[in-house]
């Protein structure tokens with residue numbers, strides 16, 4: 001049991017001041033305090049280069065932190081890697097597959113490399129994992145003939161050969177087409193509904209909103225915020241949206257009413273809502289002769305929260 005009140009008792013991943021400075025001097029991760037609750041689908045969100053992969057590599061004991069601590073499944077990493085890692089399924093930087101082997105043979109080979117895996121139950125285990133990721137029908141095809149999405153699913157199947165308490169997925173949908181993305185997202189939801197904690201990194205805001213219960217937002221190596229996704233978006237104000245055939249007049253009136261960041265696109269005018277009763281704003285529009293067809297507040301998205309936190313857009317390079 002912990003004595004600290006700061007992180008939940010059931011944190012599956014907990015870091016304190018976790019920091020990585022690469023040899024070239026690059027500060028990739030800077031004083032990270034992360035708390036991943038058990039049973040969550042936790043999105044680790046940030047633009048490219050914000051330090052996500054570096055963090056994951058420290059969590060998995062692949063590289064040592066410069067300072068700070070990381071606990072995974074309540075054991076210190078990298079010290080307890082030998083006892084922790086068998087309980088963790090990981091998919092980092094694309095699965096290592098043999099293209100000349102079939103999907104099934106890849107998994108058989110993978111399973112055989114695990115000294116704790118009973119050879120007598122190997123075929124059943126592999127069949128179960130293939131079924132889990134929807135690759136039973138394609139199991140006899142060579143992996144090099146698989147689409148990128150199928151390769152990702154085969155990598156997930158390898159991570160699922162043993163029961164896991166935690167799955168760590170680094171950009172699992174990166175490079176996939178929309179169909180492949182949907183498949184992986186559905187799979188993540190299914191896995192989570194079985195009680196497995198899933199920690200996944202992504203540079204896609206809408207992906208995090210679609211699949212995650214919790215998220216942490218990174219920018220330039222630092223944690224900006226973390227918590228339930230609903231709370232993160234609620235922290236940002238929604239935008240005022242006016243639908244009208246008179247967008248120019250509407251934009252002018254909204255500015256007069258004190259609205260900031262007024263944007264007109266087609267028949268939609270959006271703005272940061274001013275600090276006054278929306279009914280008054282609407283009345284002012286009507287009084288100025290603007291034909292108001294729709295007037296409302298749009299729910300804030302995680303993107304709004306990110307913009308509010310950083311003062312900049314969620315621009316992703318590469």
Ligand SMILES: Nc1ncnc2c1ncn2[C@@H]1O[C@H](COP(=O)(O)OP(=O)(O)OP(=O)(O)O)[C@@H](O)[C@H]1O
Pocket residue numbers: 022023024026027028046047048049050051052053054055203
């Ligand atoms: N081995 C390394 N040596 C030196 N600098 C590195 C190394 N690996 C990453 N970096 C730098 O550290 C910073 C964080 O990189 P990291 O890969 O952790 O970010 P990321 O959020 O995972 O981005 P991406 O999605 O592009 O992988 C970047 O500026 C990167 O250039």
